Amino acid sequence: MPTYKAPLRDMRFVLHEWLEVHHHLKPLDVFADVDNELIDQVLEESSRFAENVIFPLNQTGDQEGCTYQEGEVKTPAGFKEAFRQYSQAGWLGLDADPDYGGQGLPKILGINVGEMIGSANTAWAMYPGLSRGAAHTIHAHGDEASKTLYIPKLLSGEWAGTMCLTEAHAGTDLGMIRTKAEPLDDGSFSLTGQKIFISAGEHDMTENIIHLVLAKLPNAPEGTKGISLFIVPKYLVNPDGSPGERNGIVCGSIEHKMGINGSATAVLNLDKARGYLIGGEHNGMRCMFTMMNAARLDTGMQGLSLGEVSFQNALAYARDRIQSRSISGTKAPEREADPIIVHADVRRMLLTQKAYNEGARAFANWLALQLDIEKNHPDDTARTDASDLVALLTPVAKAFMTDNGYEVCNLGMQVYGGHGYIKEWGMEQYVRDVRISQIYEGTNGIQALDLIGRKVLRDGGEKLKKFGKLVETFIKDNSANEAMSEFVGPLAKLGQDVQETTMWIGMQGMQNPDEVGAAATNYLRLVGHLVYAYLWASMAQVALSKTEDKDGFYKAKVHTARFYYAHLLPETSALKRKIKAGSKILLELDEDVFAF
Numbered sequence: 001m002p003t004y005k006a007p008l009r010d011m012r013f014v015l016h017e018w019l020e021v022h023h024h025l026k027p028l029d030v031f032a033d034v035d036n037e038l039i040d041q042v043l044e045e046s047s048r049f050a051e052n053v054i055f056p057l058n059q060t061g062d063q064e065g066c067t068y069q070e071g072e073v074k075t076p077a078g079f080k081e082a083f084r085q086y087s088q089a090g091w092l093g094l095d096a097d098p099d100y101g102g103q104g105l106p107k108i109l110g111i112n113v114g115e116m117i118g119s120a121n122t123a124w125a126m127y128p129g130l131s132r133g134a135a136h137t138i139h140a141h142g143d144e145a146s147k148t149l150y151i152p153k154l155l156s157g158e159w160a161g162t163m164c165l166t167e168a169h170a171g172t173d174l175g176m177i178r179t180k181a182e183p184l185d186d187g188s189f190s191l192t193g194q195k196i197f198i199s200a201g202e203h204d205m206t207e208n209i210i211h212l213v214l215a216k217l218p219n220a221p222e223g224t225k226g227i228s229l230f231i232v233p234k235y236l237v238n239p240d241g242s243p244g245e246r247n248g249i250v251c252g253s254i255e256h257k258m259g260i261n262g263s264a265t266a267v268l269n270l271d272k273a274r275g276y277l278i279g280g281e282h283n284g285m286r287c288m289f290t291m292m293n294a295a296r297l298d299t300g301m302q303g304l305s306l307g308e309v310s311f312q313n314a315l316a317y318a319r320d321r322i323q324s325r326s327i328s329g330t331k332a333p334e335r336e337a338d339p340i341i342v343h344a345d346v347r348r349m350l351l352t353q354k355a356y357n358e359g360a361r362a363f364a365n366w367l368a369l370q371l372d373i374e375k376n377h378p379d380d381t382a383r384t385d386a387s388d389l390v391a392l393l394t395p396v397a398k399a400f401m402t403d404n405g406y407e408v409c410n411l412g413m414q415v416y417g418g419h420g421y422i423k424e425w426g427m428e429q430y431v432r433d434v435r436i437s438q439i440y441e442g443t444n445g446i447q448a449l450d451l452i453g454r455k456v457l458r459d460g461g462e463k464l465k466k467f468g469k470l471v472e473t474f475i476k477d478n479s480a481n482e483a484m485s486e487f488v489g490p491l492a493k494l495g496q497d498v499q500e501t502t503m504w505i506g507m508q509g510m511q512n513p514d515e516v517g518a519a520a521t522n523y524l525r526l527v528g529h530l531v532y533a534y535l536w537a538s539m540a541q542v543a544l545s546k547t548e549d550k551d552g553f554y555k556a557k558v559h560t561a562r563f564y565y566a567h568l569l570p571e572t573s574a575l576k577r578k579i580k581a582g583s584k585i586l587l588e589l590d591e592d593v594f595a596f
């Protein structure tokens with residue numbers, strides 16, 4: 001049976017010692033009352049909920065899964081009660097607007113609570129995650145009446161939310177959706193079509209479900225420009241806010257999946273379902289991007305959450321399991337064999353897990369802080385800078401954190417040897433659960449195209465330069481610090497490599513757009529490594545500055561930074577070479593001869 005303990009020590013290091021979050025939140029009026037004590041209280045409280053309430057439902061939820069019968073879906077035992085407890089404690093609205101029932105705390109706090117919830121039970125975490133996403137989208141694009149009607153109920157957990165984009169023939173290319181919305185005399189719309197793969201699309205946890213559905217109006221322009229967004233409640237809402245008549249949106253079946261089995265993934269059939277337009281006609285994609293940007297960071301967090309719980313268990317196992325003697329001589333003579341943690345190869349796996357996890361935690365916190373600044377800073381320039389960094393690095397967070405998360409979970413299973421492959425130990429569940437994070441919310445291949453195409457090349461590299469400036473300033477500030485030279489030199493070199501590679505792709509892309517597509521995935525990894533190298537150097541600098549280290553925390557931090565630079569960063573040389581191999585080798589093979 002796996003165990004989980006929230007990594008509060010590292011969270012506090014990131015928030016208080018490294019980011020000095022209090023100092024950044026101070027100029028944001030809305031967070032004037034948020035001090036370190038409050039942050040720590042929220043973290044402690046959340047860790048208790050994650051460890052004691054939802055973690056015990058993780059393996060049982062996976063084994064039991066969801067069950068479908070005649071349009072109804074039953075979630076695994078305990079899920080509904082845990083959702084009730086979570087909602088009643090106010091967790092759903094933690095970082096949401098207090099005017100609509102939220103608690104108004106910063107996103108950076110929400111991201112840490114999210115990490116714990118995801119580590120404890122990712123499948124369960126999908127339900128509150130979708131509700132929060134729906135509330136967030138209505139908040140950004142709904143009129144006052146919709147906000148008042150739906151958001152408080154979504155945040156109190158009385159109702160739940162979904163995000164209905166995908167159709168059988170339209171996943172990445174949403175411009176091809178066929179769900180139709182016909183106007184009705186009273187200003188509402190009648191929606192007909194079918195959505196597939198809808199997370200939390202049907203379940204027994206709440207009295208109503210508020211679906212956000214993409215559909216096309218009659219005579220809509222072709223492609224994504226013709227998409228509109230509609231609120232489609234499962235039960236139509238009475239004027240007094242209570243659920244009324246059953247609407248024509250019904251669950252046809254649920255999917256049998258590789259992982260996150262406690263999360264219901266529904267086919268939804270819309271037959272003249274009544275819907276309410278939000279965000280204006282043909283403006284659906286813009287509205288959905290609001291939801292997707294927040295959801296992309298949350299999806300990236302699934303890579304960290306599952307990577308963290310996998311690491312904790314792999315570490316405990318490696319200290320306990322005895323096999324063989326160390327090559328350099330016996331380390332535990334009192335035992336029949338040495339614990340496997342003495343073997344260099346097992347340490348390689350554990351340190352890879354630790355370095356990617358702690359890098360991801362730093363990245364997610366830093367990005368969440370930019371989100372708080374983007375939304376709340378009184379200064380225009382500060383808001384614009386933060387917004388540019390968020391736009392640039394959201395696809396990197398989604399793809400780099402989940403690709404690494406998959407590697408981390410896979411390594412966790414490997415540390416257990418054959419026992420990792422056996423269900424009872426719980427390690428294979430993490431591999432199965434984390435895998436979807438590389439696919440949904442836009443596949444990682446699509447994130448890579450978004451990064452190089454929309455975020456970097458479209459504005460001539462302006463946003464990338466803003467990030468580059470942060471790296472340059474850090475290098476300049478630390479260039480005279482001897483203790484930092486092992487980080488500063490390689491970081492500066494990688495910064496130049498990224499700059500040079502970006503220009504190369506831009507030049508090649510002007511002659512042949514396929515060069516951009518061919519480079520995209522490797523380019524995103526290259527940028528991801530630049531981000532982590534910057535964050536690891538910066539964390540090492542803080543850890544090195546500490547004069548007291550009673551429990552060895554700072555020593556471990558500096559050591560992990562060194563491991564990152566020595567073992568993981570060298571991948572960037574191969575990435576550069578792969579990018580420069582160009583598109584020809586990918587595209588010239590005739591489709592017909594692929595199979596030979």
Ligand SMILES: Cc1cc2nc3c(=O)[nH]c(=O)nc-3n(C[C@H](O)[C@H](O)[C@H](O)COP(=O)(O)OP(=O)(O)OC[C@H]3O[C@@H](n4cnc5c(N)ncnc54)[C@H](O)[C@@H]3O)c2cc1C
Nearest residue numbers: 163164165166171172197198199265440441442443445446
């Ligand atoms: C468990 C689960 C939960 C989900 N939850 C939701 C949900 O709540 N709401 C919702 O609306 N959807 C949901 N989805 C759908 C999910 O977002 C899509 O599966 C995903 O966006 C990919 O679409 P697709 O499956 O149609 O793949 P396709 O779009 O067919 O892609 C297939 C492959 O082709 C690649 N590809 C496609 N186009 C391009 C291109 N232009 N350039 C390069 N490569 C390309 C992709 O990267 C991918 O590797 C869920 C899916 C699953 C499995």
